Amino acid sequence: MRQSHLFYLAFLTTTVVCVPIKTRLEARIENGLASTPPMGWNSYNHYSCHPNETIIKSNAKALVDLGLDKLGYRYVTTDCGWTVADRLTNGSLTWDETLFPNGMPALGDYIHGLGLLFGVYEDAGIETCGTGIPQAGSLYHEQLDAETFAAWGADALKYDNCYSDAATGYPNVAYQPSTSPSARYQNMTNALSNLNREILFQICEWGVDFPALWAPNLGNSWRIGNDISQNWQSVFRIINQAATQTSFAGPGQWPDLDMLEVGNDIFTTPEEQTHFSLWAILKSPLVIGGALKDTYTSISQASLGVLNQPDVIGYNQDPLGKSANLVRRWSDDEYDVWSGPLSENRTVVALVNWAHTARTLQLDLSDVGIQYAATVKNIWAGSEAASVKTSYSASVEPHGTILLEIKGTSPAGYYATDIFATSTNVETIFSDIYAVTDSGEFLLVIDFTQPPSEGSQIDIQVSPSGYSTTIDVPSGSSQASTNISLSAGANNNITISTTGVSSIKITNPPGAYYPSTSFARTGSAILTECGQGYCQPVGSKISYLEPSSSATITIPAKTAGSKYILLDVINNDITYSSTLTNSRNITISVNGGSPVRLEAPLTGRHSELFGPGDGWWDPSTFGVLVPGWEAGNNSVNIGNQGGEGDLQTYAADFVGLRVLD
Numbered sequence: 066m067r068q069s070h071l072f073y074l075a076f077l078t079t080t081v082v083c084v085p086i087k088t089r090l091e092a093r094i095e096n097g098l099a100s101t102p103p104m105g106w107n108s109y110n111h112y113s114c115h116p117n118e119t120i121i122k123s124n125a126k127a128l129v130d131l132g133l134d135k136l137g138y139r140y141v142t143t144d145c146g147w148t149v150a151d152r153l154t155n156g157s158l159t160w161d162e163t164l165f166p167n168g169m170p171a172l173g174d175y176i177h178g179l180g181l182l183f184g185v186y187e188d189a190g191i192e193t194c195g196t197g198i199p200q201a202g203s204l205y206h207e208q209l210d211a212e213t214f215a216a217w218g219a220d221a222l223k224y225d226n227c228y229s230d231a232a233t234g235y236p237n238v239a240y241q242p243s244t245s246p247s248a249r250y251q252n253m254t255n256a257l258s259n260l261n262r263e264i265l266f267q268i269c270e271w272g273v274d275f276p277a278l279w280a281p282n283l284g285n286s287w288r289i290g291n292d293i294s295q296n297w298q299s300v301f302r303i304i305n306q307a308a309t310q311t312s313f314a315g316p317g318q319w320p321d322l323d324m325l326e327v328g329n330d331i332f333t334t335p336e337e338q339t340h341f342s343l344w345a346i347l348k349s350p351l352v353i354g355g356a357l358k359d360t361y362t363s364i365s366q367a368s369l370g371v372l373n374q375p376d377v378i379g380y381n382q383d384p385l386g387k388s389a390n391l392v393r394r395w396s397d398d399e400y401d402v403w404s405g406p407l408s409e410n411r412t413v414v415a416l417v418n419w420a421h422t423a424r425t426l427q428l429d430l431s432d433v434g435i436q437y438a439a440t441v442k443n444i445w446a447g448s449e450a451a452s453v454k455t456s457y458s459a460s461v462e463p464h465g466t467i468l469l470e471i472k473g474t475s476p477a478g479y480y481a482t483d484i485f486a487t488s489t490n491v492e493t494i495f496s497d498i499y500a501v502t503d504s505g506e507f508l509l510v511i512d513f514t515q516p517p518s519e520g521s522q523i524d525i526q527v528s529p530s531g532y533s534t535t536i537d538v539p540s541g542s543s544q545a546s547t548n549i550s551l552s553a554g555a556n557n558n559i560t561i562s563t564t565g566v567s568s569i570k571i572t573n574p575p576g577a578y579y580p581s582t583s584f585a586r587t588g589s590a591i592l593t594e595c596g597q598g599y600c601q602p603v604g605s606k607i608s609y610l611e612p613s614s615s616a617t618i619t620i621p622a623k624t625a626g627s628k629y630i631l632l633d634v635i636n637n638d639i640t641y642s643s644t645l646t647n648s649r650n651i652t653i654s655v656n657g658g659s660p661v662r663l664e665a666p667l668t669g670r671h672s673e674l675f676g677p678g679d680g681w682w683d684p685s686t687f688g689v690l691v692p693g694w695e696a697g698n699n700s701v702n703i704g705n706q707g708g709e710g711d712l713q714t715y716a717a718d719f720v721g722l723r724v725l726d
């Protein structure tokens with residue numbers, strides 16, 4: 066669909082006249098379907114493949130009674146279990162008359178009568194997913210089924226991926242079909258594009274074959290991974306798979322993290338807040354999977370208070386349509402920082418507390434590209450802070466999230482005098498200066514309000530590093546610069562022996578890169594050359610690092626302390642299990658000190674499944690702060706320390722690292 070959309074834009078803005086092939090698809094996009102992530106309710110998470118007319122109607126009505134429709138939840142979708150084993154003699158699909166005595170068209174009328182939208186479910190295989198009772202799938206019947214759904218008044222189609230190779234034995238239990246799902250989904254896209262009705266197309270291919278590369282062209286949303294399961298761990302598993310697909314989100318094409326479990330009494334309220342916050346800021350469709358109202362159940366006020374939080378819904382529906390990204394993972398400290406841009410120069414940030422304990426977490430604003438914020442609104446705490454410099458701290462419940470909307474910002478590394486400094490008659494003292502690493506090679510640029518009329522010398526003193534230097538400022542210059550020494554953290558002060566300073570800018574040291582090819586290896590570790598253009602920027606990687614093996618190197622450092630390390634690592638260990646997490650650990654230790662662990666999410670933008678090599682050749686970069694460096698030579702060890710026992714034996718593969726020294 067996106068291709069058609071782009072084509073349409075090209076058509077408008079150039080004089081080249083061509084006939085677009087997928088006319089209807091363009092019309093659907095131009096009609097505004099899913100310009101923001103779709104929102105609604107779906108039967109599966111609560112009722113599994115056992116929906117019926119009563120259930121769907123009572124939940125649809127509850128959407129309206131609870132005011133959720135007004136907040137955007139409008140698609141009501143009956144998931145698996147609605148149809149029967151066989152088609153009608155004329156080939157059309159039909160409904161289970163016991164469960165849906167009035168039939169699907171009547172259900173659609175009821176839903177439309179409530180001012181809601183009617184979602185249907187089918188499968189790109191021989192049978193639908195289900196509970197052992199065969200039900201007809203849409204494979205090879207795409208056009209007829211699309212027409213049937215249109216005739217029933219459907220507004221959305223969730224299209225699943227069971228039984229793609231054979232009708233029995235659930236062939237894809239390993240989620241490894243013999244061919245990529247893309248061609249089967251393409252056929253339904255084509256069928257929908259021939260209709261005289263706009264139907265939202267929700268691709269549910271379970272994340273098979275790195276869907277972000279193909280599904281955005283075929284549907285309005287695609288599943289980034291396998292189903293959410295009814296355990297807390299599945300939130301971590303899902304976002305570890307979403308992490309590498311976030312940049313593909315945009316109007317008309319949304320990464321689907323799966324339906325929400327909010328309201329199903331699986332998660333605590335802080336866990337529900339984390340789940341909802343992440344789904345919202347990663348621009349997933351927000352599809353309620355809890356029972357809002359039926360004979361036995363009414364959603365709790367606490368869960369409703371999560372689902373109807375207007376700011377969080379606003380981040381999901383923001384017109385900018387850009388997803389948040391994982392910007393920093395503190396694996397040993399058990400928290401993540403996710404952040405992304407919103408419209409009107411706002412930034413949304415989630416600090417996710419993976420720990421089982423309540424605590425206070427600190428956000429270093431520069432991790433999200435910010436130095437100063439006029440306001441920081443803490444959504445779940447219901448508080449707001451003003452004039453926030455450099456860092457922000459707040460308390461968070463076990464498994465909870467500090468969700469922040471940040472406004473009125475200045476960029477990381479920029480310190481305006483009127484915000485960050487106090488002046489005496491003779492000097493300007495900046496405080497709250499942040500450093501990502503211990504280094505003597507931060508570039509300091511000083512901007513003067515008035516160029517000195519004659520050449521002068523100014524002294525610069527830095528605490529707590531104790532560094533000092535003197536620089537010559539030639540007459541008439543409005544800027545001066547020098548390297549300075551800063552200490553990792555948010556508490557550096559810089560004193561400049563003049564009053565006419567308007568601002569300072571600080572740039573991180575570039576550091577030095579150490580490719581995996583320069584490391585020695587022990588035990589099982591092997592160096593592999595990757596296919597051309599892969600394992601960038603090195604072209605090779607070290608794999609099979611385990612607790613008893615390592616990759617080592619001697620690295621000279623100019624100063625002692627804690628160094629920020631950018632690790633280029635590869636993890637294509639995709640799981641479809643409900644207990645694994647799509648992650649691989651990798652550790653780095655210096656001079657025999659305690660290892661610092663990164664639990665890497667999936668990396669890169671390829672699938673191993675239908676492109677052997679590609680997935681395991683495709684790195685991403687993650688930053689970690691590693692203590693224990695000496696001035697002079699350092700012995701650096703990469704491995705999987707602590708990975709014994711039940712844990713994954715192998716580390717993420719290692720491509721290289723940059724040391725910000």
Ligand SMILES: *[C@@H]1O[C@H](CO)[C@@H](O)[C@H](O)[C@H]1NC(C)=O
Binds near residue numbers: 155
């Ligand atoms: C098949 O029969 C059903 C029930 O009469 C009807 O609604 C449907 O349109 C028919 N399909 C075709 C392809 O004629």
Ligand SMILES: *[C@@H]1O[C@H](CO)[C@@H](O)[C@H](O)[C@H]1NC(C)=O
Binds near residue numbers: 116163359360
């Ligand atoms: C619909 O499902 C509900 C909840 O499981 C059940 O109580 C009810 O009997 C079902 N109705 C039909 C017609 O199957």
Ligand SMILES: *[C@@H]1O[C@H](CO)[C@@H](O)[C@H](O)[C@H]1NC(C)=O
Binds near residue numbers: 205248249252
């Ligand atoms: C897609 O549809 C075409 C035309 O009907 C058919 O030949 C092809 O086998 C279908 N592909 C898949 C993967 O189902």
Ligand SMILES: *[C@@H]1O[C@H](CO)[C@@H](O)[C@H](O)[C@H]1NC(C)=O
Binds near residue numbers: 409410
């Ligand atoms: C956003 O920031 C840019 C650059 O600072 C500025 O030009 C623009 O006016 C701002 N937009 C809004 C809506 O505040």
Ligand SMILES: *[C@@H]1O[C@H](CO)[C@@H](O)[C@H](O)[C@H]1NC(C)=O
Binds near residue numbers: 506574575
């Ligand atoms: C200043 O730092 C840069 C790297 O940021 C380095 O190349 C340069 O040699 C340093 N200059 C001095 C005088 O130390």
Ligand SMILES: *[C@@H]1O[C@H](CO)[C@@H](O)[C@H](O)[C@H]1NC(C)=O
Binds near residue numbers: 496528529556557
């Ligand atoms: C930095 O300056 C602040 C006052 O602005 C002071 O409270 C603090 O102790 C100073 N820190 C250091 C490390 O000098």
Ligand SMILES: *[C@@H]1O[C@H](CO)[C@@H](O)[C@H](O)[C@H]1NC(C)=O
Binds near residue numbers: 619621697698
């Ligand atoms: C640092 O290690 C290198 C070899 O890796 C060696 O040549 C050099 O002499 C060492 N420097 C010191 C100060 O030990």
Ligand SMILES: *[C@@H]1O[C@H](CO)[C@@H](O)[C@H](O)[C@H]1NC(C)=O
Binds near residue numbers: 649664708713714
């Ligand atoms: C990574 O290490 C942590 C801490 O030991 C552990 O809880 C986690 O399960 C490990 N992850 C994997 C994939 O082994």
